[in-house]
Amino acid sequence: MKLKELAKSLGLSPTTVSRAINGYPEVSEATRARVMAAAQRHDYQPNPRAKALATGQSMAIGHVIPLATRHEMVNPVFADFIAGASEIYAREGFDIHLTVVSDEGEEKAYRDIAAKGSVDGIIVHAPRANDGRIALLSSVGLPFVVHGRATGIDAAYNWVDVNNRRAFRRAAEFLVDLGHRRIALVNGLETMEFAMRRRSGFVEALTARGIEPDPDLMLSDEMTEQYGYQSAKTLLARADPPTAFLCSSMISAFGIRRATDEAGLKLGRDLSLIAHDDDLSYLQNGADDPIFTALRSSVREAGRRAATILIDQIRNPGPPVHDLLEAEFLVGRSTAPAPHPARALNA
Amino acid sequence: MKLKELAKSLGLSPTTVSRAINGYPEVSEATRARVMAAAQRHDYQPNPRAKALATGQSMAIGHVIPLATRHEMVNPVFADFIAGASEIYAREGFDIHLTVVSDEGEEKAYRDIAAKGSVDGIIVHAPRANDGRIALLSSVGLPFVVHGRATGIDAAYNWVDVNNRRAFRRAAEFLVDLGHRRIALVNGLETMEFAMRRRSGFVEALTARGIEPDPDLMLSDEMTEQYGYQSAKTLLARADPPTAFLCSSMISAFGIRRATDEAGLKLGRDLSLIAHDDDLSYLQNGADDPIFTALRSSVREAGRRAATILIDQIRNPGPPVHDLLEAEFLVGRSTAPAPHPARALNA
DNA sequence: TTGAAAGCGATACCAG
């Protein structure tokens, strides 16, 4: 069913029908009701491409997700973020236009999307320091929101981020307060902004507590299971192994768990976790494992907020908006002060 | 830059320029070269919506991913599958149109997509038995490929699937051959086709080896970490705990590992894994942890194949195509016959 | 409050 047919079947002009459907005020309520009813009855769906061509609005949001070829699997965070965003999109009538690019192809991908005008706005995932994409998008004038932040950018831009620095500072403080002195940081690639922030939160905490951060205990790489495993294995083989791990991803954390397993150690559950919940209460009861639920709720919420901001920017462009989620990266599951499992090695 | 402008700048008609760019034969090679050069120079990108409106082809593939609200995180399999598919799409010039729907909204989502004609084809994820989506899509005549299979469908349709039954049969056989008699199946929701197939492979293997499958040891639910944890915890608390686990997802497997950890057991690495590799060689060397790489390569390959089939169907509709990937679901990492860790409970 | 007609940016038929 197309607009013209609908119009004819009602004895009206396409103009009027279009106006009725799109809620223009200059249509009498009587005709509007008639039109709406008929539209319903015939299950009329306006052709989005025709509409887009006429209005210049595509009612679509682009998500470009970078795929490091070394990644063993796609970062689940992307999916959860998108799930959150799509709740908003669905409500507001936007579609998701997904582009998966390898690291090299990234700039070209953005350029193409902008040139083709296939979307009204873009979500930028996994920003890096001095990220060229931000300048690129600003220059083409396509609204965008960054999931995360990029330092080294002079222009203001929209972003949504969780409070990574604060989360890691707290996590590290927590470990220190449990009595740990040698804490390993198994971090993500520190070309990524979030990893840099996490590291600095970590260092801040140690320094504030009078502990000299040991560079040998601060690792950085793509966060695979393999990476967590190898890192932990290597670290535990040292003469002075760490007694706690602060890790930047659950996937890598599983690798760490495997390594401690193999070493015959029982980790004091010093596995890392991002929690949107702001307090440590679950650490005390431990009834539910909050790793996944917390991660999800945090990332989804970020997706929702980013989508909301982006749509708002599309509808009425204004000054950039920031949104810092007070998410937590919490540590461990043990209710008692953490044991120093590594001592078993030397025992 | 638009076609008309490009044409004018070349002193040609839009018609000719369009023909040159789209590779029509009736253009002299000289003009074509001129046109292509100019297009390059001006970074001309045809407006996809105008093109779509004119041709009736949207050059987009729809992926509809269902999101059970109970899921703690988005199934990473979707992302990896899409990553694989998008390799093909990128090459062939298709875009991805992503729709995330909650279980209830699903049928409507498909109906809308079909009615709006925003895509040239659809990938159906996570089919269920007697899946209504298949009849729906067949009836509207939109090309589609199912990732997985659905029984109870009379019409023929395109699908790509890994050999779940065979994989689980083999996995179970492997465990039996290691000496296990009480093997738990921690399966996915058995309303899902793949889970049903896995279960039947499992049962087949036991039966063939003269072991009566114990219904109490066969669990089915959404595959969360929590589910794996609770299942294992409950099972291990029995008077006659299982000595091995066959599990349907790595996420749940991590939960199982946690439970065995807590029980003071050292799993004989009876963790489950999908591997595209067809032999068991890595079980002997164990140098690398193949869980993630194998999963990824298998699912990505499925994505690639599905995309290939779908695009082919779009271009020249023909009889349905099946593609059964010979992926493996393998068990454990131990090179020696598995210990019976559960005995420790009774010791 | 309604309608006629001119776009939006491409494709494709029909002439030349």
Place this chain on the structure above:
DNA sequence: CTGGTATCGCTTTCAA
């Protein structure tokens, strides 16, 4: 081989 023009389905002035 090249060009004029109708067309795709909808929106949006401009007139009535």
